[in-house]
Amino acid sequence: MRQINRILKITNVNFPEISFITNSGEHRMLNLKNHFEKLELKRDDFGYNVIADREVFNNVNLVDNALTWKEIVKVVPLPNGEIFNAYFQLDPILTIENSINDESIVGKINLGEQLKDIRKSLNLSQEELGKRVGSNKQYISKLENNKTDPEFKTLKKIFEVGLNKNIFIAHYGEEDDNILESLSNSFFKQKFLTWAEGKKGDLELIEGFSEEIKLLFIKNNIRTTYEMSVLNLAELTSIIGDTEIDYKYDFPDSWITQARFIYFSDWLNAVKLQRSLSANISDSISSKIEKIAKRDLMEDIFIID
Numbered sequence: 001m002r003q004i005n006r007i008l009k010i011t012n013v014n015f016p017e018i019s020f021i022t023n024s025g026e027h028r029m030l031n032l033k034n035h036f037e038k039l040e041l042k043r044d045d046f047g048y049n050v051i052a053d054r055e056v057f058n059n060v061n062l063v064d065n066a067l068t069w070k071e072i073v074k075v076v077p078l079p080n081g082e083i084f085n086a087y088f089q090l091d092p093i094l095t096i097e098n099s100i101n102d103e104s105i106v107g108k109i110n111l112g113e114q115l116k117d118i119r120k121s122l123n124l125s126q127e128e129l130g131k132r133v134g135s136n137k138q139y140i141s142k143l144e145n146n147k148t149d150p151e152f153k154t155l156k157k158i159f160e161v162g163l164n165k166n167i168f169i170a171h172y173g174e175e176d177d178n179i180l181e182s183l184s185n186s187f188f189k190q191k192f193l194t195w196a197e198g199k200k201g202d203l204e205l206i207e208g209f210s211e212e213i214k215l216l217f218i219k220n221n222i223r224t225t226y227e228m229s230v231l232n233l234a235e236l237t238s239i240i241g242d243t244e245i246d247y248k249y250d251f252p253d254s255w256i257t258q259a260r261f262i263y264f265s266d267w268l269n270a271v272k273l274q275r276s277l278s279a280n281i282s283d284s285i286s287s288k289i290e291k292i293a294k295r296d297l298m299e300d301i302f303i304i305d
Contacts, residue, residue, distance in 0.1 A: 006065035047088035112146040132162040146285040190299040207274040228259035
């Protein structure tokens with residue numbers, strides 16, 4: 001079984017907290033001050049200035065699926081006499097163990113991410129989009145990184161004038177238990193939601209699932225996304241542990257999370273997770289759900305894009 005505890009993407013950096021997505025699809029948040037206390041890191045220890053200097057803290061990168069600060073370097077002499085420069089890097093296993101669920105983004109629409117994806121699909125730079133709407137590169141950058149909350153008229157102008165896209169706003173009440181009426185799924189076309197309701201049991205929708213892998217699970221009496229969603233990691237490992245089949249993207253431990261999103265019709269989170277997985281190895285911003293839906297429906301699935 002391949003390594004489970006990995007970080008796929010840093011989603012937000014706000015001292016002293018860093019938010020990220022793991023390869024199991026979880027949105028996690030690490031308070032670095034608390035993390036250093038648990039590690040008993042002292043002021044004179046290597047890497048401590050990450051929390052002593054906010055500018056240094058903000059320069060975090062993702063290297064080999066671990067939080068890394070490239071400007072903090074330790075010179076390590078090797079037995080052969082050569083010198084090795086080591087970055088300050090946090091163990092991803094301990095990082096995930098000491099983090100908490102980032103509840104602030106569950107079920108929310110990431111408008112910044114949507115804006116960035118659409119802009120890139122149109123081959124527009126931030127500066128070009130800014131000029132189209134009478135703004136500038138800096139403001140577009142703030143929007144894309146969720147550093148500012150635009151008024152609706154500003155958002156409407158950016159999407160309709162700058163990107164030539166229609167924008168759709170919906171509302172729902174707390175008493176509404178129908179997931180297809182939820183705010184997140186109101187960004188999808190009704191045609192897609194109708195199609196998806198009949199398709200959601202199909203294992204084909206899982207990112208990284210080849211036809212061979214699908215047949216392997218069917219042989220093990222896992223025929224639907226519901227049956228996949230109730231598996232535990234040990235059961236998943238026992239099915240794929242000895243197979244010689246090459247499964248795509250190297251993220252089999254995300255399949256259970258994907259299956260839960262799909263089975264419970266949480267399409268926004270399913271698409272976002274799949275985009276994160278595919279983007280980790282390619283320049284594509286399209287999920288498997290989108291690709292299959294476009295194949296069957298011959299049109300985009302989002303109202304907004």
